Amino acid sequence: MNMNYTNMYQALRKILDKDEQIDYAMSGRTAAHIELWSKMYEGRPPWVNETTQSAGIAAAVSGELARLTVLEVKSEVSGSAKASYMDEVYQKVIEKLRIQVEYADAKGGLVFKPYVNADGISIQYIQADNFFPLEFDTEKITKCAFLDQFRKNNEIYSRIEVHTLKEGTLNIRNRAFVSKTEGMLGTEVPVESVARWSDLAQEITIAGTDKLPFGYFRVPLGNNQDSESPLGAAVFSRAVEHLQEADRRYSQINWEYESKETAVHIAQSLLKYRKDTDSFEYPAGKKRLYRAVEYNTGATDKPFMDTFSPDIRDTSYFNGWNHLMRMIEFDCNLAYGTISDPNNTDKTAEEIKASKQRSYSFVQSCQTALQHALEDLVDAIAFWCDLYHLCPSGTYQTSFDWDDSIVTDVESERQSDRLDVSMGAMSLWEYRAKWYGETKEQAKAAIQLPEDTVVE
Structure with missing residues (x-):
């Protein structure tokens, strides 16, 4: 401590x-x-x-x-x-x-x-x-x-x-x-x-x-x-400010689900009262589903039941949440898609690639x-x-x-090797052996080069 x-x-x-x-x-x-x-x-x-x-x-x-x-x-x-x-x-x-x-x-x-x-x-x-x-x-x-x-x-x-x-x-x-x-x-x-x-x-x-x-x-x-x-x-x-906002957004999402939880408003007159526990007995023991209320219509109670099940606005909240995650990823040197939705397409391929290089x-x-x-x-x-x-x-x-x-940008290295092949600094069979996992013999056979061919 x-x-x-x-x-x-x-x-x-x-x-x-x-x-x-x-x-x-x-x-x-x-x-x-x-x-x-x-x-x-x-x-x-x-x-x-x-x-x-x-x-x-x-x-x-x-x-x-x-x-x-x-x-x-x-x-x-x-x-x-x-x-x-x-x-x-x-x-x-x-x-x-x-x-x-x-x-x-x-x-x-x-x-x-x-x-x-x-x-x-x-x-x-x-x-x-x-x-x-x-x-x-x-x-x-x-x-x-x-x-x-x-x-x-x-x-x-x-x-x-x-x-x-x-x-x-x-x-x-x-x-x-x-x-x-x-x-x-x-x-x-x-x-x-x-x-x-x-x-x-x-x-x-x-x-x-x-x-x-x-x-x-x-x-x-x-x-x-x-x-x-x-x-x-x-x-x-x-990312302190963005993390604070993310906690608020997370709490809003939780409340959205909790506040919109399906419930049945039921009149107390429809429930059985138990003297031994001084409480009402809910159908099939589902106390969480039912909410007892007292409905008054005039001088006498009228038996009444009403279902509460509003639409959940999760799409808007999750879009806002995902936007916050992207900002936090940038603040924290994480690649896009690390904590945000990797299937979200609001970033271009170049932006995603740049974020990986930064990470x-x-x-x-x-x-x-x-x-x-x-x-x-x-x-x-x-x-x-x-x-x-x-x-x-x-x-x-x-x-x-x-x-x-983790720290090597594979795509950049591969592109560099392609340039070397085009310049003649690297042979094509060497490129295939490195990037396709082939042996020297397999790579040369694939490009139809005889074993004794000298690559200029």
Whole structure:
């Protein structure tokens, strides 16, 4: 559990400002955006109320882009016995990568943070609303804080772990607080006085390192609401207004069906009254279908029954909904037809093709950013292995194989190959072998070229 992210950031700044002067990289506006993105992903945006429900599109967009980013990815650490030890830890990260990338896409970033325990090395996945980047040197984080909280009885325990890198020296400091009030850090207590954190050192300093020991995946999007922020932004950050409108439209569609639900208005005099339950008994127990009303015509009741079944205006609503989905797809770098109706023909073939190319480009940027984060994670694993002598020394290399079918525009590549054939830079049998899945012999036979023919 954790408190309101914006309040937590303000409380953290008050604590840190007492000890040192920090040129904070993250503004209060950025903290508020991270908090909003988190709530939208969880289906709890501030505009949800009794009449407006969440359609869950923010989560759907985050999940789909995460799927496209890590689809069929293969990565390993190799090169020595040390690399094999590291790879055992690393493969557990790869197994969970899609889910963790979804959380990063939803909140703008994620930290892969290795730590040493009794079993060796484990990885902690810290989402953006539990991570506070404090200072940067160009694009490299040089100071940050992590939040760990739990509740016991009526008290809230908070641990702030601050990492600082200065002139090749890493300093890690743990501070613990206890409070009985939500939204406040409360009173500082010794870290060792809290049973859960009693094994943690209050402060350690390590020389000879050039970066903080973790991998930070930053979603490669600018924050159009805070252009000074060095942090990433949620993949749906530019669609907030359209997502709000989509939630309203979704709720209107639900109400259209609910309010037009078939019903039979029936006079109470036609129903059997049961004294034991002090209620009317509906035909065949269909209470949902029948609505008891009291009809008065003059001095006496007149038995009456009327069917309520108006037309549902779903076509107009769904057209409006689909138009909103198209705008959200554009805002979120998704190809048209990803969350909108793929059978809708209001976009030209060229527009659809351009949207796919835009999506390919963004996914490729995400893969590049994720690869940098994973490489930093591997370096961090090696850092702790060397520091605690967890495995033999040795070299290591990290390899990556991303699924090119997602980020390659196949149609453009095929058109390029056709031009090469027409120019003579590529033979026709090579083209057939590549695009028709034929062997060299099959391709040459298909175009009636003898085996010993030389293609100019």
